[in-house]
Amino acid sequence: MARDKIYLEEVFPSPFMQLWLAFRKTPVAMAGFSCFIFLIILAIFGPVLAPHSPIEGQLDMPLLPPAWHANGDVSYLLGTDELGRDMLSRLMYGTSLTFGLSFIVVIISLVVGVIIGSLSALTTGIKSSFLNHFLDVILSIPSLLLAIIIVAILGPGIDNTVWAVVMVLIPQFIHITRYAVKEEFRKDYVLASRLDGASPFRILYYSIFPNIVDRIMGQATLAQSAAILDIATLGFLGLGAQIPLPEWGATLANGLDLFYIAPWTVYLPGLAILFAVVVTNLVGEGIRHALKLRKDL
Amino acid sequence: MLIFTLRRLSLFIFTMLLLTLLSFSLSFLFPGDAVINLSGAINATPSQLAQLNENYQTGSNIFVQYFAYLQHIINGDLGLSMASQSVISHEIMNLLPATIELSLVALLIAMFAGIPLGFIAAINHNKPSDNIILSVSMLGYSVPVFWLGLLAILIFSINLGWLPSAGQISLLFEIELVTGIQFIDILLSDSPYKWQAFSDATAHIILPACVIAVAPATIFIRLARTSMIEVLNTSYIRAASAKGLSFQQIIFRHAIRNALIKIIRHVGLQFANLVTIAMVTEVIFSWPGIGRWLIVSIDQRDYTAIQSGLLVLSCFIFVVHILTDFIYAALNPLARGIKHGSR
Numbered sequence: 041m042a043r044d045k046i047y048l049e050e051v052f053p054s055p056f057m058q059l060w061l062a063f064r065k066t067p068v069a070m071a072g073f074s075c076f077i078f079l080i081i082l083a084i085f086g087p088v089l090a091p092h093s094p095i096e097g098q099l100d101m102p103l104l105p106p107a108w109h110a111n112g113d114v115s116y117l118l119g120t121d122e123l124g125r126d127m128l129s130r131l132m133y134g135t136s137l138t139f140g141l142s143f144i145v146v147i148i149s150l151v152v153g154v155i156i157g158s159l160s161a162l163t164t165g166i167k168s169s170f171l172n173h174f175l176d177v178i179l180s181i182p183s184l185l186l187a188i189i190i191v192a193i194l195g196p197g198i199d200n201t202v203w204a205v206v207m208v209l210i211p212q213f214i215h216i217t218r219y220a221v222k223e224e225f226r227k228d229y230v231l232a233s234r235l236d237g238a239s240p241f242r243i244l245y246y247s248i249f250p251n252i253v254d255r256i257m258g259q260a261t262l263a264q265s266a267a268i269l270d271i272a273t274l275g276f277l278g279l280g281a282q283i284p285l286p287e288w289g290a291t292l293a294n295g296l297d298l299f300y301i302a303p304w305t306v307y308l309p310g311l312a313i314l315f316a317v318v319v320t321n322l323v324g325e326g327i328r329h330a331l332k333l334r335k336d337l
Numbered sequence: 338m339l340i341f342t343l344r345r346l347s348l349f350i351f352t353m354l355l356l357t358l359l360s361f362s363l364s365f366l367f368p369g370d371a372v373i374n375l376s377g378a379i380n381a382t383p384s385q386l387a388q389l390n391e392n393y394q395t396g397s398n399i400f401v402q403y404f405a406y407l408q409h410i411i412n413g414d415l416g417l418s419m420a421s422q423s424v425i426s427h428e429i430m431n432l433l434p435a436t437i438e439l440s441l442v443a444l445l446i447a448m449f450a451g452i453p454l455g456f457i458a459a460i461n462h463n464k465p466s467d468n469i470i471l472s473v474s475m476l477g478y479s480v481p482v483f484w485l486g487l488l489a490i491l492i493f494s495i496n497l498g499w500l501p502s503a504g505q506i507s508l509l510f511e512i513e514l515v516t517g518i519q520f521i522d523i524l525l526s527d528s529p530y531k532w533q534a535f536s537d538a539t540a541h542i543i544l545p546a547c548v549i550a551v552a553p554a555t556i557f558i559r560l561a562r563t564s565m566i567e568v569l570n571t572s573y574i575r576a577a578s579a580k581g582l583s584f585q586q587i588i589f590r591h592a593i594r595n596a597l598i599k600i601i602r603h604v605g606l607q608f609a610n611l612v613t614i615a616m617v618t619e620v621i622f623s624w625p626g627i628g629r630w631l632i633v634s635i636d637q638r639d640y641t642a643i644q645s646g647l648l649v650l651s652c653f654i655f656v657v658h659i660l661t662d663f664i665y666a667a668l669n670p671l672a673r674g675i676k677h678g679s680r
Contacts, residue, residue: 173348177355181651182613192635192643193366269481273617276483277632292484299487300495310484317479325475 059254062330069326075319082132083140090129091115094286097124103302119304121295127304130286131312137287138275139316141202142267146260149206153213154256158248160214161221162240178211187270191279198287201280205270209263216259220252254331261324265317272313288313341666345659352655360648361406367640371395375406377417377425377641415645420637425645429627433649434518435505436626440615442542443549444608451554452600455561456593462566470558477555482614486548486621493544503623506538545622553611557600564599568592598669605661609654 053061063069082089097120104120105112106127112119118127160171178186190204221244224230233247274280275289283290288309295305364374373379376389394405409415415425458470494502505519516522523534568574569592577587616628623629627650634642 173351174355176348177352181654182609184613185616185647185650188616188632188635189363189643189647192640193363265479272481273483276481277617277620279632279635289481289483296487299491303491306484306487310481310487313481313484314476314479317481318476321475321479 055250056253058334059257059327059330062333063326065333066326066329069322069329072319072322072326075315076323079135079139079316079319080143083136083143086132086135090126090132091117092126092129094125094130094133095284097121099124103298105302106304118308119302121291121302121305122298127308130291131288131308133286134288134291134309134312135316137198137281137285138268138271138289138313141198142205142264142271145202145205145267145271146209146264149209149263150213150256150260152206153210154217156210157214157217158221158244161218161225162244175211175215179215183208183266184270184273187274188277188279191274196279196282198281198285201271201274204274205267208270209267212263213256213259217252217256220255221248224248224251254327258324258327258331261320261327265320265324268313268316268320338666342663345662349655349659353652356648356651356655357407357410358403360644361403363644363647364640367644369640374640374644375409375416377419377422377639379419380422410648415648416641418634418639418642420634420639420642425642428630428642429645429649432625432627432630433653434516435624436612436615436619436628437653438518438520439542439546439619439624439626440549440608440612442546443615444553444604444611446546446550447553447557447607447611448604450550451557452561452597454554455558456565456588456596458558459562459565459569459596460588462569467562471562474555474558478552480551482548482552482617483621485551486545486618489544489548490621500544501541502544505541505625506534545618545624548622549611549614549618552614553607556603556607556610560600560603561596565592565596567599568596571595598665601661601668602665605658608657608661612650612654 063073101113101116101120102122102124104116104124106119107114107117109119116126116128118131120126121130160168163171186208187201187204190207191200194200194203225243225248230243230247233243238246271280271287272289272292275287276293278290278293281287281290283294292306292309292313295302295309299306361375364371367374372386372389372393372395373381375393378385378389381389392405393409394401413426415429417423418425418428454470454474458467461467490502493500516525519538520535523531523538526534528534574587574591577591578584582590612628615626616631618624619626619629620632627646631643631646631650634646
């Protein structure tokens with residue numbers, strides 16, 4: 041009999057692995073996670089896979105209904121808009137704009153927010169109290185309102201929208217990191233490594249970050265669903281992606297005049313946004329559930 | 338309670354200073370001349386411009402400029418709209434009540450729908466009804482509000498024809514503006530068609546208020562559910578059931594009160610969220626409120642209006658925030674400060 045393990049060694053998975061092991065047990069969360077991966081793949085390869093151009097239309101076949109209607113066309117699976125642009129291709133390109141950009145936005149603001157948050161957790165006294173009040177004020181202004189103001193300063197456009205949403209999300213990450221780091225700092229294992237003479241940065245990197253990464257990921261999924269909705273809303277209001285870009289919110293706003301003649305130009309982008317947000321929330325829900333399971337053990 | 342009040346007051350003053358500082362710095366961040374951005378006087382003659390420079394102290398250092406700006410705000414002078422050259426403070430006074438009315442109605446709908454559902458979910462914790470309520474609430478806060486608004490218009494206004502799709506009241510009714518809040522104005526007016534006007538205004542507010550209420554209601558469901566589960570696990574509930582009280586008595590006499598207190602604390606935060614949703618919904622339903630005005634101002638690059646709109650809207654949100662803090666403190670003695678034996 042082959043013996044893989046000669047010694048009985050207890051394996052302690054890292055907190056991140058523990059999270060994954062608990063996460064895997066909920067089927068709904070796993071379904072959400074696979075859809076999430078699907079959206080990411082679509083965001084990267086969508087422009088290659090799309091059957092038609094999202095910007096150039098076939099002017100001879102405008103407002104074609106989706107293929108399952110009586111006068112639909114299979115080569116335009118989800119129909120066309122008023123300029124004969126294929127809706128399916130537009131939605132696929134839109135995935136990389138709305139969903140892909142929101143993913144990048146969350147990563148940028150996560151990195152910046154975590155760095156500032158953990159540095160600020162190390163400060164004490166008047167500096168930290170000022171920061172606390174300042175964050176309270178920023179967090180009390182709704183995120184979309186703040187994004188609208190930043191876009192108003194920078195001017196409409198998709199790149200400005202991205203910066204606006206990044207800036208709006210950073211305070212949330214600062215807040216949660218600061219809280220989590222402060223909470224961990226009070227625990228005994230941190231005290232132990234402090235008594236060993238570890239510098240604060242060493243403690244942060246080796247002791248604290250592995251233990252708070254799950255909480256930050258939970259916040260990241262919340263931030264992502266907010267980012268998708270904010271980018272789409274700004275696009276809808278005409279402050280985000282400008283006209284030929286197939287961003288989902290902008291596509292929806294574009295179909296608004298034709299709502300009663302061609303309802304699919306409004307249904308489909310809306311459904312796409314709903315799908316992306318639900319999937320993100322499912323993943324987030326799964327992470328929070330896994331965290332709770334681990335806490336209850 | 339006095340110390341609590343003083344603390345909140347200092348926080349309020351600090352926040353107001355920060356907000357005015359923010360809106361003051363906006364005038365430098367926006368393109369164009371700062372004085373013109375602050376005052377909105379785009380067609381000013383050189384002599385008027387000199388007068389404005391004098392008023393806003395542009396010659397002096399930045400602190401004096403800021404105090405000059407603060408003085409203008411305290412006197413209620415928010416400048417002129419760049420697009421229409423009308424006085425902004427008057428416009429805001431006309432528009433803000435409509436937004437307050439809409440968001441209050443939406444908040445009430447959200448609370449009355451969300452909190453009981455959350456309690457039901459908590460009482461049936463881990464049963465099918467709990468799961469159904471949770472999944473529906475997740476759909477509710479994932480749906481983009483502008484899409485939901487459009488669907489609601491399509492279904493209820495166009496296909497079924499039950500409710501009007503735009504505006505605050507039918508143009509047939511002439512209601513004099515007194516308080517700005519439509520329902521109160523209608524009741525105050527002495528028009529013979531008062532009740533027709535009242536029902537017409539109600540029909541207009543139902544659809545936008547329900548659309549706004551969906552997302553906050555789902556959050557109230559989750560808040561109510563977690564706080565109720567927490568309360569049901571406490572020892573005083575166990576003591577009450579040991580005493581022999583029936584399940585209904587426990588829920589209605591003990592659990593609901595204690596669970597409600599925890600929810601009230603979050604109403605202020607939710608209100609900020611709700612006002613943002615209301616801004617977008619106002620655009621879709623052509624509601625004559627401050628949110629639609631602000632978004633139109635951004636389209637027109639009306640910097641003075643954007644700046645003042647931001648200031649007023651965030652002040653409003655913050656005032657509500659502080660008010661709910663006070664209500665919470667008044668209801669819950671533990672929140673006023675650390676008491677002996679409370680930990």
